[in-house]
Amino acid sequence: MPSKPRNRVGEVYGQLTVVRLSDRRTKSGNAFWWCRCTCGRDREVPGDKLSHNTARKKPVITACLDCSKELQVEAVCAKNDREERQRRRDAEQRRADLKGKVPDSWLKLPLTDAHAREQGQVLFFRGTRCLRNHLAPYRINGGCLACAGQRPSADQSSG
Structure with missing residues (x-):
């Protein structure tokens, strides 16, 4: 026993x-x-x-089972929010370093894809290079505009 x-x-x-x-x-x-x-x-x-x-x-x-599911969802949302804030800080830093090197209109675009969705826009500019080394704005769910042939890369030597 x-x-x-x-x-x-x-x-x-x-x-x-x-x-x-x-x-x-x-x-x-x-x-x-x-x-x-x-x-x-x-x-x-x-x-x-x-x-x-x-x-x-x-x-x-x-x-309980229902509350634990809610806690899991809240934890995932909080983690995603932290990561998004970090992505925006990183984008602001990169964009500050690119002032004068890229068109001012790019620097006025949203910082990330989530930021663009919040503002109801389609384009955003992080200040990062794509896999083909282009420095250009991105389209939400569409990739680099230079790769799509819609905009030239800011750095004409790469491309």
Whole structure:
């Protein structure tokens, strides 16, 4: 017979509060616990998945199924927002170095494709070279305008 688990009733793990012990056990003998999420839903969670250790390598459960999906989406969105802010900072820096070397109209274009979508525009200029070494604006989902033959590259020697 497995040993009696320590009493976790009332402990809080993320959005889950342990309510009561379950009758189930995992294959390794760990007890399951019934937990209530802050949204009001109940979830049965194995005891080895409840932990306060953030550096832990094993996965932990901190919310009900619906809330954990929302948390995953929020984390992805936050990561994408951080990366987009970094792309815009990098583009601003590159464009500052290109002042006087490229047409001013290019420097007035949005910084990234996401920035162009926000402004309802089709073209953007990051200040980077394409795979064929052109320095030209890009079209959203369309690539370099110099590669498409619509605009010459700022650096005429490459191309």
